[in-house]
Amino acid sequence: MLSFALQFFNGLQITVVLALVSGALGSLLGLFVAMAKLSKRDVVALLGRAYTTIVRGLPELLIILVVYFGGTAAITALTGRYVEINAFAAGIAALMIVFGAYCAEIFRGAIMSVPQGQAEAARSLGLKPWQIWLFVILPQMMRVALPAYGNLWASLVKDTSLVSVIGLTDIMRVAFIGAGSMRAPLTFYLVASALYLSLTSMSLASFRALERRIEIPGH
């Protein structure tokens, strides 16, 4: 049992790294897609809409399987011999795609909540487009997006459990192996639940704290 404590610790690390990396990359992706959806060019806006609509309509598990098996097939076709792609990379890519789609929706709404005059005023002051985004729009939209964005992180933590299906040894996979070898499924899955529950609680609590920190008094 003690040896499994160490394995659970390793699994916890994998889960946390997976969530942090795919969440960070997914947020960037989501931001760009949100900008694309608000773009004046119809083609770009349409592409952004198609991406979010399709990804949000598909099961997360299916996306993970597509990236993993599809990626393996692609590399096998390219190199001419059977190459199995790294499950960690596939997991990060798949979770990033999912997170990015939901993020884009949240960010789009938040960007629209920033008054147009803000960007216009910034432009009249001679700020470049990237400066307008970074210094004017982003800080203001984050305040609006934060509650929904925090919930999204909690669901990302939960979605990471799906990568155990493609063989990554995260918390869920450790519990699965332990449950099989120790013949105590209830114990192992309860431990896994407790670990996930503390991760999602920590995520929610830190976002709540952040929300309070950047809150404007009286709003």
Place this chain on the structure above:
Amino acid sequence: MDINLIVDSISVLAHGVFLTLSVTLLSLVVSFILSVPLSLLRASPNRALSRSVLAYTYVFRGTPLLVQLFLVYYGLSQLTVVRQSIFWPLLREPFWCALAAFSLNSTAYTTEVFRAGILAVPRGITEAAQALGLSRLMQIRLIIFPLAFRMVLPSYANEVIGMVKASSLASTVTLLEITGLARRMVSETFAPYEVFLAAGLLYLLLNFIVSAFFRTLEMHLAHSPTSNSRNIKAGPKSSKLWPLRQAIDKRAHTKPDDQPSIRSL
């Protein structure tokens, strides 16, 4: 990319649609039935009641559905009590385990969704209902719940779509619904693009139907006489008290043991 293979896959995977739909719909029915009373408890001013429901929803919303499914499917068999109970023939089957896990999970989300709606019902409306002498049950049935349900319809639609997607996890406990069949086909043919594309198309179609259904329902409710929508032009029906007036009218015109029904729900 082989078009013929995509068409073939769709016809094979279509056999899984029935299982996907039955798991989804049954768990939605169970969760709806359970979450109506639970959301009322959750929204009640009684702290102990509200907190105990919160404990349930917090745990089930804070842990992955996959863990919950494995707990039910693999975990429960560890308990002798469960193995000797009358439920064991059911809990041995992956279908009923998936149904139990999905229902419990969906109940937690739906309870919180409904709670938000119940708390959003204006206080004056419930006070007016009280003043008119409607019993607590009548208030809930005629006034609070219809209004609350309408307000949370978009969130509930999201929960239904989430359930369609979550049903794909049933493939991890050997059920051959759309994703399960797709995984088996991929391992047989090693043509992941075509097979998963076909599966994706089926899921998109299902979710498109779900969202179209809820959009229609939303529109229908917005134009129904009991609507509290502000978009309707002024008139007696635009008043927030309209559902109450209608309920009272109905009550006045029916015999005491003849319960009025909610038409549009």
